[in-house]
Amino acid sequence: MNGKRMAGAIAGGLVAGLGITAMMMAGEKKSGTPSELTDLERAGARQLGARSVPLSDLPDATEQVVVQGSHLLLSAAAGAVYAATVDENAGVLPSGIVFGLAFYAAMHWITGPLLGLKKPEWQADAATIGTHTMVHLVFGVATAAGAKAAANA
Template structure:
């Protein structure tokens, strides 16, 4: 792997982590404001139920330990997605086009295919417009952040 390619990969991973941390902050802030578990907490609990694990009551905010599992798993998923971006692009991939395509593909994969297939979330086509917009924007920003950070690191 060339030095430029190593930097591009490191930048993609850093971008995925930064974007994931930003979304984590938004989710946790939303929990504090609303007093209700985030959608991500609900997903984690649905997955835990599928595995036969005990979960807190549906309306209870996550404990610090549960938040660690929820947010840690989300950040790991973001890093894996960023690695997929780095593996499927090269140094000539346009930042905006590549980032938007990646973000959209990640959104479709997680919210339209994987989540419903695993039975941990409702199919996305049943979501209201506000939820669809929020999910789309979050994933597009994630894709753009990953692509831009990858490019910036490549040229650092």
């Protein structure tokens, strides 16, 4: 396994994850309602029996660190999965698109609902599904681009 490629995929995943994090936090500030990431974290905390704030409250700084830190760890882990599972010679766009869609399916269609963290994606409206699809496509392509750039450096 190419260590530079692995580091690049992780970096690409983190850059995309940071962009998504910024978008979610800005959305919270603008709308005055917790983001989907905050809702996921709170659902997990409730399942673990941890104290949770009222669902409508915006997260404080400590909760934001947990929410966004967890999201960035997942982004880094996904980057590592990309590097470990996708052939080094794969093109950035095709491999990034397939990976982004696979990651979206794994998280939103399978894992989240199975863990009881979110309602099944097929119950979401078209705008939500479209947004999730686009965000994960960008994530996949950024991860693939990071891997390719680092491998060729």
